[in-house]
Amino acid sequence: MSMKLGIIGGGQLAWMMKDAADKLGVELIVQTPSPNDPAVSIAQHSIFAAVDDAAATEILATKCDIVTFENEFVNLAALSLLEKQGVCFHPQLAALAPLLDKYEQRCYLRDLGLPVPQFLALSGEKKLESQIENLGFPVVLKARRHGYDGQGTFIIPDFATLSKIVNQTHSQFLVEEFVPFTKELAIIAARSVNGEIVIYPAVETLQKEQVCRWVIAPAQITQEQSLQIEAIAHKLLTSLQYIGVCGIELFLTAQGKILINEIAPRTHNSGHFSLDACETSQFEQHLRAVCGLPLGNTRLYCASAVMVNLLGYENSHCDYQKQRQQLANIPQATVHWYGKTEARPGRKLGHITVLLDQDQTNGVEDIIHKIESIWYPQ
Structure with missing residues (x-):
């Protein structure tokens, strides 16, 4: 059965x-x-x-x-x-509880001793100016609940903009320092019912308007940085006694410092490359973890992989068959089309993964440009 x-x-x-x-x-x-x-x-x-x-x-x-x-x-x-x-x-509700509210998530990570940007929760009882005076501008404003794919996240250049957004909405907000990162990184980790933990290679991501555009696996970072990120994942999942797959988004600063951006307690966009590039995809890993099965190998089949999101750029009911066929003709490419019946700007309609041999790894930017020139109107 x-x-x-x-x-x-x-x-x-x-x-x-x-x-x-x-x-x-x-x-x-x-x-x-x-x-x-x-x-x-x-x-x-x-x-x-x-x-x-x-x-x-x-x-x-x-x-x-x-x-x-x-x-x-x-x-x-x-x-x-x-x-x-x-x-x-699975994951258990006790593991989700510290993560769903972004302010409470920040506090949990800080109290674990994990590296996070400076942050605070806005309070209606204090003047806005006095609350943020130590952060300076720009700052990042985030809705504490229900934000994803750029929704509920704002880069705020000045006090007037901050005041306008806060006063026009009824959301609770987290405010944190703007991190002038050199790279955005992410890692997928999984923990089983028995406490076994496996971790995928760290990846580099690019976000535009807070929506992921592409992922490169593995990220070009130092071994020390990679080990530091793996240690973050181990400490977090062990502390939570987490069961399942978890995505961790991070910043890399010009000084080589790693900071945690956000935790996603589920499979994550940054791990989609694993469907085609890894022995065990993040989706199989999640099923293995929550169903009590042994976890699988996370190694890459190839030297590297590129995943590009196919984002909506118009309001339509088109299935984009012509563009999808052109993308599928790219060597070592796989197109995943989600079957959504309606396109709108920024909506994730599908993604494409291209596997690269060692002699192709210097051409990553060319591949991304080719994909986006096929997908997006000129």
């Missing part, structure tokens, strides 16, 4: 678990708002409800052995009642 895994969320991160689920004999059941969401097409059963609908999750739990998460926009308090009734969540 196969394992039945419930997934809260039915987007592309759940959709990309299909091949691993078939391989491992895992049945996927998703809770997702829309019949048009990508994972509906690969799930054995779907429950159509918002991801923070705990009543729907209670129904989901009756149909599966374990419940996991595709995104973190859940009602933790309501789910804790289900956990007390015996529902098994």
Whole structure:
């Protein structure tokens, strides 16, 4: 009898678990708002409800052995009642609790002794000027909950802009120093039920308007920096007693210092390269971890790999078949198309991964330029 895994969320991160689920004999059941969401097409059963609908999750739990998460926009308090009734969540709710609010996440990392930028939570009881005077401008303003792909994150150049945004919204905000980084990095790590930890090679990422455009694996960093990042992942997952895959975004400063940007308690865009470039993809790794199976090898099959997100640039219902075929013709390329029925600017519609031999690694920028010149209108 196969394992039945419930997934809260039915987007592309759940959709990309299909091949691993078939391989491992895992049945996927998703809770997702829309019949048009990508994972509906690969799930054995779907429950159509918002991801923070705990009543729907209670129904989901009756149909599966374990419940996991595709995104973190859940009602933790309501789910804790289900956990007390015996529902098994992986990662556990105790591991998610310090991470879902970005201010609380920052405090948790700081208290663990892990490197983070200077930060504070805005308080309505104090004057705005006095709260941020030690940070200087620019600063980064982040909504404490429900921000992703650039939503809820602002680079603030001056006090007038900060005051306007804070006064026009009702969100709770985290403010932190702007880090003049030389590279943005990320790492995918996984921890099993038994405490085994595996880590993928650190990657370099590029964000535009806070949305990931591309990933290069492995990142060109020193061995010392790589070991430091791995140590961060080990310490974090062990402290949380985390079960599953976790993405960690980082900054590298001009002085060679590593700072943590954000933690994503799930599979992550920066690990998509692993579908084609690694012995065990991050999606198979997550299923292995949460289902109590031995973790897989994280090594790269190739010298390096490039992953480029195919982002929407217009409002349309086009499937972009012509561009997708041109991209698929690039040597050693694989196009992953998420099957979304509607494109809009910045929406992740798919991605392409290109595997590179040792003699091709100097041509990474040319490959990225070629992909983007095919995908985006001139």
